[in-house]
Amino acid sequence: xxxxxxxxxxxxxxxxxxxxxxxxxxxxxxxxxxxxxxxxxxxxxxxxxxxxxxxxxxxxxxxxxxxxxxxxxxxxxxxxxxxxxxxxxxxxxxxxxxxxxxxxxxxxxxxxxxxxxxxxxxxxxxxxxxxxxxxxxxxxxxxxxxxxxxxxxxxxxxxxxxxxxxxxxxxxxxxxxxxxxxxxxxxxxxxxxxxxxxxxxxxxxxxxxxxxxxxxxxxx
Ligand SMILES: C[S@@+](CC[C@H](N)C(=O)[O-])C[C@H]1O[C@@H](n2cnc3c(N)ncnc32)[C@H](O)[C@@H]1O
Numbered sequence: 001x002x003x004x005x006x007x008x009x010x011x012x013x014x015x016x017x018x019x020x021x022x023x024x025x026x027x028x029x030x031x032x033x034x035x036x037x038x039x040x041x042x043x044x045x046x047x048x049x050x051x052x053x054x055x056x057x058x059x060x061x062x063x064x065x066x067x068x069x070x071x072x073x074x075x076x077x078x079x080x081x082x083x084x085x086x087x088x089x090x091x092x093x094x095x096x097x098x099x100x101x102x103x104x105x106x107x108x109x110x111x112x113x114x115x116x117x118x119x120x121x122x123x124x125x126x127x128x129x130x131x132x133x134x135x136x137x138x139x140x141x142x143x144x145x146x147x148x149x150x151x152x153x154x155x156x157x158x159x160x161x162x163x164x165x166x167x168x169x170x171x172x173x174x175x176x177x178x179x180x181x182x183x184x185x186x187x188x189x190x191x192x193x194x195x196x197x198x199x200x201x202x203x204x205x206x207x208x209x210x211x212x213x214x215x216x217x218x219x220x
Pocket of ligand 1: 004007008011012053054055056057058059060074075076077080096097098099113114115116119120121
């Protein structure tokens with residue numbers, strides 16, 4: 001079993017509770033407003049062709065479709081894709097590797113990925129491949145944080161942690177450096193204060209601590 005197989009199995013097992021957390025009625029409206037603002041600010045105006053990698057239960061893809069973009073979401077976890085398909089009928093979801101997305105060059109205007117960089121086995125190769133998928137002037141926009149600076153957690157096997165270069169990043173600049181080293185221009189890191197405030201108000205996902213999340217953007 002490869003590290004990626006283990007990652008896929010983990011997320012399929014977690015998919016129902018992950019989707020349920022994202023659909024909490026109490027914070028749904030505030031989440032939608034806050035994330036719509038984040039993604040509207042991250043990308044040029046709709047309609048664009050957008051690929052959401054590691055789409056999970058599809059919340060980012062759903063927000064982007066709500067902004068008027070034509071959205072495709074890919075993930076390697078069948079359980080996550082099942083959750084996404086059952087929630088967001090206006091997005092095309094398919095099985096696909098974020099590191100090697102199965103699309104021809106110049107297929108998209110933007111590639112997005114939230115909470116995905118940290119769990120990629122080769123984030124540098126992934127960003128290089130995303131750049132090939134983009135048309136001239138296209139945008140890469142990812143959101144992530146320094147989730148596990150204290151070291152491996154029990155939800156992944158130790159061999160998985162060893163395979164993930166950014167999982168134990170101590171600074172978001174390590175993630176931004178991957179985008180820069182792949183050749184993206186204008187790489188910009190923006191702390192998401194509205195999301196921090198939402199997490200303060202409603203609480204964070206089980207097993208997480210209150211942490212600043214960052215939007216990182218760059219252009220081809
Ligand atoms: C923390 S979840 C984030 C889900 C979603 N982007 C969100 O913001 O809620 C990480 C997701 O990345 C997916 N993933 C991990 N490695 C992947 C890969 N190489 N290709 C595609 N998806 C991957 C997992 O299956 C999981 O759905």
